[in-house]
């Protein structure tokens with residue numbers, strides 16, 4: 001627990017430094033602790049140590065954890081099959097991985113059935129990597145227009161992942177491009193779209209992401225892989 005507390009403290013300090021460097025309030029940055037590799041006892045400890053938001057990338061584990069720790073705020077950050085949507089809508093605070101139109105429709109349908117809004121981020125494939133899913137920057141305006149017709153779905157911003165790299169500087173142009181895309185699109189009006197969140201940055205690159213405008217970072221191994 002002491003090691004975990006130290007790791008969390010270190011990540012928080014780095015977040016604060018990166019926020020200050022870009023002239024922003026560290027309190028405006030949400031740390032989502034990605035707990036996919038941690039056991040549930042450790043997630044409970046992290047919660048007791050003051051972390052509030054946790055991210056999972058698989059529906060089965062996410063469901064189990066929501067039941068075990070309902071007081072935490074849970075985020076879905078991984079690829080989501082449309083037939084699993086019913087298991088998470090109404091239970092997670094934010095879906096970060098809205099990467100295609102049929103998923104938007106499925107999320108909306110479930111939200112309407114339950115009478116709840118479904119907050120989601122559009123996953124944008126900035127780097128154009130084929131192995132990553134997401135909406136391309138070119139398709140994004142039309143995608144947002146279409147989402148505006150879905151009454152339960154609420155687009156709250158964008159998420160992206162930078163390519164894996166040894167040096168976090170390589171991620172900077174990717175994050176910068178998403179920030180500028182958000183700025184440009186923010187000048188147009190869309191229905192049911194609120195450009196509030198930019199979810200970008202993981203353990204390897206969250207400081208650069210914050211410097212480039214992220215206000216949600218998804219950090220897993222830097223918190224939970226304590227032997228590294």
Ligand SMILES: *Cc1c(COP(=O)(O)O)cnc(C)c1O
Pocket residue numbers: 034036057077078201202203204218219220221222
């Ligand atoms: C696992 C994961 C993370 C966290 O990655 P780390 O390198 O462990 O910080 C962030 N985002 C997504 C979508 C993930 O799947």
